[in-house]
Amino acid sequence: MxxxxxxxxxxxxxxxxxxxxxxxxxxxxxxxxxxxxxxxxxxxxxxxxxxxxxxxxxxxxxxxxxxxxxxxxxxxISNPAAGISQALRMHLAAKGINVREIVESRILLETWAAQMPPRNPLHAQQVIDRTAVLIMRMDDAQLSREEFHRIDAEFHVLLASMAGNTVVESMMESLRHSISHYVAESIPNDESWQPVVRVLRRQHKAIHHAFATNQRERAAQLIEEHITWFYSQTR
Amino acid sequence: MxxxxxxxxxxxxxxxxxxxxxxxxxxxxxxxxxxxxxxxxxxxxxxxxxxxxxxxxxxxxxxxxxxxxxxxxxxxISNPAAGISQALRMHLAAKGINVREIVESRILLETWAAQMPPRNPLHAQQVIDRTAVLIMRMDDAQLSREEFHRIDAEFHVLLASMAGNTVVESMMESLRHSISHYVAESIPNDESWQPVVRVLRRQHKAIHHAFATNQRERAAQLIEEHITWFYSQTR
DNA sequence: ACGCATAGTATGGTCAGACCACACTTCGAA
DNA sequence: TTCGAAGTGTGGTCTGACCATACTATGCGT
Incomplete structure (x- = not known):
């Protein structure tokens, strides 16, 4: 001893x-x-x-x-996603964490951030504008899957930033990147990916519309459905 | 280049x-x-x-x-909380985090964890037992304020672990240091501290009782009141 | 045959010193 | 004034050494 x-x-x-x-x-x-x-x-x-x-x-x-x-x-510098998402990814590989926990956490953080009244209305408006641009870019049919996921991640992180909470923001950045490997594996070929991406685009637009019209409760609900639906596809 | x-x-x-x-x-x-x-x-x-x-x-x-x-x-091994909480803690130190964000995050994480049905009933029972011990220790009138804050933070981190979500657990763990620090800073002298600590003890016991009798919604509500009330005392 | 102290061996932890590629800084030559 | 060459300080890598530790094998004494 x-x-x-x-x-x-x-x-x-x-x-x-x-x-x-x-x-x-x-x-x-x-x-x-x-x-x-x-x-x-x-x-x-x-x-x-x-x-x-x-x-x-x-x-x-x-x-x-x-x-x-x-x-x-x-x-x-401060790049929380780097360390935390690597940690999450490794523990996922080691089976010390399961995907359920990550999905749960995403829903928790994102629905909370959606429901919160924005701390800075100016910033909120900028987020709405910038996410609109991201949605348009995700409409590009030429986009590689990898690129789509990158923009998708940015979309979600941006929305979560509206609440103006550093802890939530840092975790969101990390969570979204930690499971890209898992996602890539679970939807292997482009044939099965095409119908999925169409639904994702539609959901993103609905979420954005809810935010733009200030229906925060509805936005939260749509986000939860969006995340839940997507992970139901990964099996 | x-x-x-x-x-x-x-x-x-x-x-x-x-x-x-x-x-x-x-x-x-x-x-x-x-x-x-x-x-x-x-x-x-x-x-x-x-x-x-x-x-x-x-x-x-x-x-x-x-x-x-x-x-x-x-x-x-797989001890996700170790890596994630250290990373998040360092980033919070680097970015600077204000009390509002800590309080917000605590309420989010703790009420969520309280409401979730425990994933592992055995672990939940252990948490209830161990928090009972912590409550007793916080009753000690001889306890230094510093020590009280340390145990207080541990109490809350433990409760949050009941939901069985490693990510949420890690987030709480990384907040531990910030929690005891802001709690210690906010009420300067011992005269104003004495009445506060009496209320805190009472609230802790009520929270613990709600958990022990499986009133999870009530526990969540009590936790939110507990955190909000203390925050209101700090000005 | 057994028990137990001893020597042996493999481990990570730390250190010292060296060399490299790189990026900026300085300074001298054109 | 301009521009290239030498100088300087940075992290990145390597080598080889020594230490404390913890298990393993040996062999002595019983």
């Missing part, structure tokens, strides 16, 4: 950075000190510092690039 | 493992080959293999331990 649960060397760097983020000492767009500098600051090896940076990278919190100058090194 | 978006060495290991998980060649509880073996298999250095293992570790997909034998090395 070991009392010491193995304190990892990289943890001190992680803690230090998280603390700096909370206190505002570090903000989006800032550049982290170099790996060699951080190693000396915390009196650990560069390898351990790299562990920490690598973790932040995978979590979508920093973007690293080689070279010198203001855009080099590790720069603070 | 570089066409090559920097192919990382560790990615091949990650892909290989994800693929083995999907095909079932790797399953929960299995042991990964040693780092030195993986390095040779993929013709990369042990350092790069370690990057991959470290990522799986952070994502909650493997547990690593030193020594030899069947329980040593990297073993496949």
């Amino acid at each position: 070991s009392i010491n649960p193995a304190p990892r060397a990289y943890q001190v760097v992680l803690d230090s950075i998280e603390s700096d983020l909370r206190s505002g000492k570090l903000a989006l767009g800032d550049q982290l000190p170099g790996e060699r500098a951080l190693a000396e600051q915390h009196q650990i090896s560069r390898a351990s510092v790299r562990d920490a940076i690598r973790i932040l990278d995978v979590l979508g919190l920093v973007k690293t690039s080689t070279g010198s100058g203001p855009n080099s090194g590790a720069v603070i | 570089s066409i090559n978006p920097a192919p990382r060495a560790y990615q091949v290991v990650l892909d290989s493992i994800e693929s083995d998980l999907r095909s079932g060649k790797l399953a929960l509880g299995d042991q990964l080959p040693g780092e030195r073996a993986l390095a040779e298999q993929h013709q990369i250095s042990r350092a790069s293999v370690r990057d991959a293992i470290r990522i799986l570790d952070v994502l909650g997909l493997v547990k690593t331990s030193t020594g030899s034998g069947p329980n040593s090395g990297a073993v496949i």
